[in-house]
Amino acid sequence: MLQETAFICPMLCPKGLRNGPCGSGSSESCCVEPSRPCIWHVIYHRAEQLGRLGRLLEVQAPLDWTLVGGETWGTILSEAQDRNLLSPSHLLRWTGWREEVDSLFRDMRQPDWWQGDDVYHPPVSTSPASSLQARLEHGTFVITAEVSPPTGADPKTVEITASRLRGKIHAANLTQNPMATPRMSSLACSLLLARCGIEPIMQLTARDFNRSALQAEVLGASALGIHNILCLTGDPPTAGDKPAGGLPFDLDATQMLWILRRMRDEYRFLDGREITDPPKLFLGAAGSPSDSNLWHESIRLEKKINAGAQFIQTQLVYDVRVLSQWLEALDRRNLLGKVHILVGIGPIRSSKTARFIQDHIPDVFIPPAFIQKLEKSPEPEETGFEFTLDLMQKMKAVPGIRGIHIMSMSWENVIPRLLREASLDNQLLSET
Numbered sequence: 001m002l003q004e005t006a007f008i009c010p011m012l013c014p015k016g017l018r019n020g021p022c023g024s025g026s027s028e029s030c031c032v033e034p035s036r037p038c039i040w041h042v043i044y045h046r047a048e049q050l051g052r053l054g055r056l057l058e059v060q061a062p063l064d065w066t067l068v069g070g071e072t073w074g075t076i077l078s079e080a081q082d083r084n085l086l087s088p089s090h091l092l093r094w095t096g097w098r099e100e101v102d103s104l105f106r107d108m109r110q111p112d113w114w115q116g117d118d119v120y121h122p123p124v125s126t127s128p129a130s131s132l133q134a135r136l137e138h139g140t141f142v143i144t145a146e147v148s149p150p151t152g153a154d155p156k157t158v159e160i161t162a163s164r165l166r167g168k169i170h171a172a173n174l175t176q177n178p179m180a181t182p183r184m185s186s187l188a189c190s191l192l193l194a195r196c197g198i199e200p201i202m203q204l205t206a207r208d209f210n211r212s213a214l215q216a217e218v219l220g221a222s223a224l225g226i227h228n229i230l231c232l233t234g235d236p237p238t239a240g241d242k243p244a245g246g247l248p249f250d251l252d253a254t255q256m257l258w259i260l261r262r263m264r265d266e267y268r269f270l271d272g273r274e275i276t277d278p279p280k281l282f283l284g285a286a287g288s289p290s291d292s293n294l295w296h297e298s299i300r301l302e303k304k305i306n307a308g309a310q311f312i313q314t315q316l317v318y319d320v321r322v323l324s325q326w327l328e329a330l331d332r333r334n335l336l337g338k339v340h341i342l343v344g345i346g347p348i349r350s351s352k353t354a355r356f357i358q359d360h361i362p363d364v365f366i367p368p369a370f371i372q373k374l375e376k377s378p379e380p381e382e383t384g385f386e387f388t389l390d391l392m393q394k395m396k397a398v399p400g401i402r403g404i405h406i407m408s409m410s411w412e413n414v415i416p417r418l419l420r421e422a423s424l425d426n427q428l429l430s431e432t
Ligand code: SF4
Pocket: 012, 013, 014, 015, 016, 017, 020, 021, 022, 023, 024, 025, 026, 029, 030, 031, 032, 033, 037, 038, 039, 040, 041
């Protein structure tokens, strides 16, 4: 696959990602090994210099672990021999050699059980898999909020959160082991929340699921009535509890989307077995409007959308201009009509929190003037509230934005007031 990755081996990525960078790296440092750059940033820059960025769009297969450590060139030569590409007579009158060599390499990197490509695969069914999907397709401006699962086994914790949010949001995201630290599973929390009358968006991370576990989890979720799935790569195990778990990952977010879309639309497991009762799924992915290179970010998102993403929930955004520039980059790649976009909003109540986010969460830009205002304010909570309210109203008016995703960062009480003063609760009340 080196031809597709600007001749740089992507397996230098500690997470083993084969379809682009995780959201935590930069051209200066990798999130697992900070002393060196993210190899995927190096690949994108080299591909740009070589005019090969378009080749990064092909969805690459997960590793066939039975081949790891084996001899690649020997296999390629033997395949070339089988195709009679190396015989002297063939070599002498070899026209169209480039196409034949390309075809050889493509067949090697895209085995029958995968067959990845670089084209958009719209969902086969036009009937919505969930109420969230139906609302978005109907044109409702949607409100979602992130909920962190509890660190214990008491279901009441989830029920209390649900009682605060019920009737105020359309759906809630249940994170999966945030910061690589174990909590109640996203599946269990999703079910508890659904029982309390809130539609769940189950987050799954490649860090926590290998290919078998992913397929099993999603079949189970669909059977339990959980149909919204957000596919993420996940923080590295080194970010969480010690001793850290294993690297590399078995899958990445793009591969998760590819596998789940095929389960839903082609009724097939990854190994080709038929699924008699396929899962109903509305698939999502994450986006980074504050990415330092929007051209690269738009290519990464195009790949996820081609693979199966139907909605995007973005990283936190604190500047409407940043959001508009990101939307323009997506529009240039003709992506806006293919996906529903929910913009990430994070109310901040102190300058300390603002600085923490700025320093620790990659790809988030907070305007320095807002941080200074928080520092000087006698009532920083109120200052943070007013800033967020103004931001929400501006975001709502941006063409292409279909909803707001609130990440309240332990300030959940602010959500009802925000929605009320942004006149977003009226719409919810009129629906119920
Ligand atoms: S782990 Fe993330 S930051 Fe590090 S090389 Fe891989 S994609 Fe880049």
